[in-house]
Amino acid sequence: MKNAMEQELDMIDESLCNLEARRTEIINQIEQNKMNGRSYTITTNRGFAETGMRARGWR
Numbered sequence: 001m002k003n004a005m006e007q008e009l010d011m012i013d014e015s016l017c018n019l020e021a022r023r024t025e026i027i028n029q030i031e032q033n034k035m036n037g038r039s040y041t042i043t044t045n046r047g048f049a050e051t052g053m054r055a056r057g058w059r
Helices: 004-036
Strands: 042-043 049-051
Touching: none
Parallel strands: none
Antiparallel strands: 042 049
């Protein structure tokens, strides 16, 4: 049986994995849009639609 700190660490690790996956998705989408020469809008996890060269919600 894991103690509370070990359980919390597992949750943090899972969250980090999810964030890294989402970050990769966004980077790929930005690169794809640059290649297509279009402006684009993405929605961050906070629900803000951001248009332009980067998602300001992540900065």
